Amino acid sequence: MGVLARADADAIATRLADAPALPRHIRLRGPETGLVMTRGRQGGDGAPFNLGEMTVTRCSVRLADGAVGHAYVAGRDARQAELAAVLDAALQDPARRPVLLATVIEPLAEAQAAHAAREAAKAAATRVEFFTMATMR
Amino acid sequence: MAYVAVKGSERAIEAAHAWLAEERRGDPALPELSLAQIEGQLGLAVDRVMAEGACHDRGLAALAVKQARGDLIEAAFLLRAYRTTLPRFGASRPVETGGMRIRRRISATYKELPGGQVLGPTFDYTHRLLDFALAAEGSVPEPAPEAATDAAAMPRVTGLLAQEGLMAPEPPSEVEPRDLTREPLDFPAERPLRLQALARGDEGFLLSLGYSTQRGYGNAHPFVGEIRMGAVTVEFEPPELGFPIEIGEITVTECQMVNQFAGSKTELPQFTRGYGLVFGQGERKAMAMALVDRALRAAELGEPVEAPAQDQEFVLYHCDNVEATGFVEHLKLPHYVDFQSELEKIRLLRREAGGE
Numbered sequence: 001m002g003v004l005a006r007a008d009a010d011a012i013a014t015r016l017a018d019a020p021a022l023p024r025h026i027r028l029r030g031p032e033t034g035l036v037m038t039r040g041r042q043g044g045d046g047a048p049f050n051l052g053e054m055t056v057t058r059c060s061v062r063l064a065d066g067a068v069g070h071a072y073v074a075g076r077d078a079r080q081a082e083l084a085a086v087l088d089a090a091l092q093d094p095a096r097r098p099v100l101l102a103t104v105i106e107p108l109a110e111a112q113a114a115h116a117a118r119e120a121a122k123a124a125a126t127r128v129e130f131f132t133m134a135t136m137r
Numbered sequence: 138m139a140y141v142a143v144k145g146s147e148r149a150i151e152a153a154h155a156w157l158a159e160e161r162r163g164d165p166a167l168p169e170l171s172l173a174q175i176e177g178q179l180g181l182a183v184d185r186v187m188a189e190g191a192c193h194d195r196g197l198a199a200l201a202v203k204q205a206r207g208d209l210i211e212a213a214f215l216l217r218a219y220r221t222t223l224p225r226f227g228a229s230r231p232v233e234t235g236g237m238r239i240r241r242r243i244s245a246t247y248k249e250l251p252g253g254q255v256l257g258p259t260f261d262y263t264h265r266l267l268d269f270a271l272a273a274e275g276s277v278p279e280p281a282p283e284a285a286t287d288a289a290a291m292p293r294v295t296g297l298l299a300q301e302g303l304m305a306p307e308p309p310s311e312v313e314p315r316d317l318t319r320e321p322l323d324f325p326a327e328r329p330l331r332l333q334a335l336a337r338g339d340e341g342f343l344l345s346l347g348y349s350t351q352r353g354y355g356n357a358h359p360f361v362g363e364i365r366m367g368a369v370t371v372e373f374e375p376p377e378l379g380f381p382i383e384i385g386e387i388t389v390t391e392c393q394m395v396n397q398f399a400g401s402k403t404e405l406p407q408f409t410r411g412y413g414l415v416f417g418q419g420e421r422k423a424m425a426m427a428l429v430d431r432a433l434r435a436a437e438l439g440e441p442v443e444a445p446a447q448d449q450e451f452v453l454y455h456c457d458n459v460e461a462t463g464f465v466e467h468l469k470l471p472h473y474v475d476f477q478s479e480l481e482k483i484r485l486l487r488r489e490a491g492g493e
Contacts, residue, residue, distance in 0.1 A: 002370070002383030035220060036373050036384065037228040037316065038193060040336075040414045042328050044293055044391060046307025048231045049314045049329035051336050052416055054193035054371065056226055056384055072226070072375055074385025075194065116238060121283035123240050126256035 003109045004071065004087060009079035011108060016083070019103040020096070023064040025086050031059035031078035057081040063089045139475060161206050175199040184388075184417025185209055189458060190216030191318070191337035193387050193416050210339075214459050230372040230381055234391045234414070235293055238368040241420075244294050245361040246395055252291030257366060258418075294363040295393050295410055304408045305398065326449055331433055332426075336415055338456030340422040346446040346456075347428030355432045355444035359411065362395035366418055390415050392423035396431050401439055409438060 004012060016022070035053040042049055058072045059081040069089025071081045087104065090096050162169065176183055176199040186198040190213040197219060201212035241257025244250055256262075258281075270276065298304035314329035322334065335343060350357040368388050374381040392413035400406035411431025413423035432446035445451050455461060 005383055005385045032224070034224040034226045035192070036226050036371070037318075038371060038387065038416075039229050039231040039314070040234070040332070040389075041231045041307070042332055043295065043307035043410050043412045044234050044393065044414075045296075045309075047310035047312055047314070047329050049332040049336075050228070050316050050318075051232070051333070051389075051414060052188070052191040052193060053220060053225075053318075054229075054385075054387060055197065055223070056373070058226065058375070060377070070375060070377060072373055072382060072384045074371065074387070076196070117286070118283065119238070119240060120286045122281045123255045123257055124286045125282040125284035126241075127253045127284070128256055 001071065001084065001088060003105050003112065004080075004084035005073040006112050007080070007108045009077050009083060011111070012080060012083045012087070012104065015104040015107055016087075019100055022086055022090050025061040025063045025069075025089065027082070028060040028062055028068065029058070031057050031081040031085075033057045033076045033078070036072075059085040061085045061089055065093070067092050139472070161204070170203060172196060172199040172203065175202050181418060182207070182209060182212075184415075184419055185340060185422070186212040186216060188416045188419050188422060189213040189337055189339060190220070192216050192220045195417075210458050210462050214462065217459050227373065227376070229384075230374070232369040232371060232387075232389065234365065234369055234389065235296075236369070237291075237365055237389075237391075238386075239291055239365055240368075240388075241366040242291055242363065243361070243365075244363045246294060246363075247297070250294060250297070252289045259420075291365070293393065295395070298362070298395070298408055302407070304395070304410065305404075307410075322453055324450055324453075325436075326453055328430075328434070328437075331449065331453060332412065332414070332430060334453045334456060335413075335426045335429055338426070339458035339461070340419070340425065342456050342458070342461075343425035343429050344421060346432070346452060347425035349444065350428050350432045350446045355435070355446045356440060357428065357432060358397045359394045359428055359431065360396075361424065362393040362410065364390070364392045364420060364423065366390040366420065388417055390417065390419050390423040392420070392427040394424070394427040394431055398438060409434065 033055055036056045038051045038054050039048045040051045041047065054074060055076050056072055056074055057076055057078055057080070058070070059078070060068065060070045061082065062068050063086070067089040069085040069087065069092070071084035071088055073081050073084055087100065091100055176195050179202065182202055183195050183198045186201055186209055187193050187195065189210070190198065190201065198212065198216060201215040202209070204215060205211035239255060241259060242252065242255045244254060295304050299306050314333070315327070317330065317333050322330070326334070349355065351359070366388065368386045370383050371385055371387055372381040373384045394411035394413070395408045396411060398407055398409040409431065411427040411434070413426030413430065415422045415426065429446055429452060432444065433449055433452060435442050435447040442448065
């Protein structure tokens with residue numbers, strides 16, 4: 001679900017085009033956009049506090065075979081939430097799971113990891129070595 | 138003082154709004170700004186609106202900036218108003234800033250620290266000279282250099298001090314924090330409630346208050362223990378699932394200010410922390426928040442409460458720019474009846490004083 005929450009609808013749809021067709025689904029709830037109060041901790045590791053809200057879109061679906069899927073994804077992309085809910089339901093089917101993991105989830109996860117690695121590499125290029133001047137206090 | 142309802146002038150108001158729309162668009166011969174351009178190229182304005190609007194959504198914040206013609210307080214106001222139209226699904230687990238995907242991480246207290254210092258995309262060390270190359274459009278900068286990464290962990294500086302017993306630890310707690318958006322502020326306000334108010338507080342107001350603590354209004358000797366900026370994963374436990382799931386990633390900036398504490402009868406001298414955490418890339422705000430957070434802990438740490446930045450009511454009642462602008466700007470509304478009575482009173486006083 002974390003992978004689908006980080007992917008946009010177009011990226012998910014593109015990967016799904018390479019996967020076997022999913023069964024039809026009906027919407028049980030949503031997609032609807034609401035808010036989740038994001039929390040931090042005082043001092044980074046102490047008592048929780050409310051940092052501020054974020055938009056989140058949720059969707060629940062049922063596939064023709066009866067499996068129910070849920071999704072909560074950051075942002076307001078209804079199509080992303082619905083695709084994620086459908087995939088959540090389909091991934092519960094042991095027969096479909098391996099091929100969906102291989103054609104949808106893993107490629108998306110690889111793309112996200114590559115993006116994170118590029119960012120980490122840029123950050124690494126800005127790593128500094130400060131020298132303290134002997135005459136400075 | 139009170140304002141009164143007035144009627145009429147609908148056509149004038151419509152005309153004013155039509156003119157506003159025209160001014161917002163500017164010269165129609167020039168291309169219109171897209172939300173993607175605002176989000177991408179005015180990213181720090183977008184981040185500030187999210188922080189002070191207390192709602193993380195870069196697209197909505199970009200729309201608010203566009204609608205407000207770049208007036209960031211008006212934009213935060215628009216975002217606050219919009220959020221009231223949405224249902225609340227619940228609260229996230231506290232974000233784990235120790236596990237942040239770091240884009241920037243610096244310390245002013247340790248030259249060398251595990252994981253190193255990473256400048257990230259910063260204005261620091263730029264010359265602050267206007268760059269006229271940016272005035273000539275059409276240039277695309279070279280891609281930023283990349284370097285090999287090592288997997289070294291980046292532990293918090295406050296953790297390093299805590300290991301030696303030199304930093305007062307944060308008591309572990311899972312107490313459900315009170316929520317300013319659900320209940321009115323009352324005093325004394327506990328630290329989690331204060332941090333919520335500061336996180337959505339006005340950057341300029343907190344910057345000035347933080348600055349005042351450095352200049353002697355409140356006894357502060359702060360060091361930047363650490364500033365880190367990057368992406369954190371947000372986890373949320375939907376009631377229908379009963380276990381937490383990752384719902385996305387957000388960028389936050391965190392600042393740990395390290396401050397002296399003289400100790401007390403029961404405690405040895407040690408450092409204490411002021412804490413800042415804001416949505417997006419907002420380093421100045423995070424630093425100011427951390428300074429003010431520490432100043433507001435004066436009473437808890439047995440220090441005299443003498444300066445404005447240490448006064449809970451003063452800080453928390455006045456740090457919200459949406460509330461502040463509402464009350465200041467309401468003075469523009471018709472106060473004709475009130476002012477009539479003031480006029481009559483002042484004329485009477487002048488007659489009595491023999492002036493007329």
